[in-house]
Amino acid sequence: MILEQLIDIFLLAFLAIISIAIVRIRDVFSAVMLFGIYSLVSASLFLMLAAADVAFTEAAVGAGISTILMLATLGLTGREKEKMLVKKKISLLPLVIVVVTGATLIYGIVDLPPFGGADNPAQVHVTPRYTQQSMSEIDVPNLVTAVLASYRGFDTLGEVVVIFTAGVGVLLLIGGRRRREEKHADE
């Protein structure tokens, strides 16, 4: 138990350190790599919360594919942040917004039920049905798959359509231009 808490503190501290590093670093390439590491640490944290499926997705999508896509974008745009952005001009408004939002969130935490409590709203709504009936209703040992693909089939259909739409959007935005450029090159 104490070991788990130590690992949690260690990982959360790492997340904080990486976030500060991303904010402060000037080299965009390094920032992208730090984002990848951030995702990997998040994945470890999800694993500590016994959410293996989420950790799996975070490691594959967050640390893998997102980093690759960011690097591919950097290959097109160049890795140095423009000097224009570095100019030191202190404006108070963003700081005020961040502080107010953070204070609101912390105020909201006070009303939350205790972490992992047995009679939390999240634990007494549909979860008993999932945990107790899914073996007789669906007979799939991985409860997450049972919930995602069967109980929550509509949600997952929506997610697949979102991914499909993302692909269509990218192709419409920058897929066609390449072909036009090639045509111009041929002419």
Place this chain on the structure above:
Amino acid sequence: MNNHMILRVVGKFLIPYIMLFGLYVQFHGDFGPGGGFQAGVIFASAFVIHTLLFGVRETQKIAPEWILKAVSSAGVLLYAGVGVASLFLGANYLDYDVLGAYPVAGQHLGIILVEFGVGLTVASVIMLIFFTFAARGEVDGDVS
């Protein structure tokens, strides 16, 4: 990355195992962690490695854009089609109970089909997006 002998050899060695692992995650998702989303990403990452090693032109010979477009639509259609099939068999949309001889068998069949649809769409969309980015870089490189 054409000159990096070690990366080429190790990458080529890894690609089939990554694809195999992707298939394992896809079809073992009922029993262990995993499912269509993760499997699709892992399967696509094998093609990403191939692109990094041999260039986007070579990879697009294996996985042409029109096939990926067809597969990405086929995944969504497979998922939605399972729902339509259950409608025709007299149940609610995406109620897999009626797909098999008895409810649990129907649930198994429905989940496997649906997850396969998810995997198809995720893998092909990620490959499409990556190829689009990678190919633009190459075209721009040629022009400049």
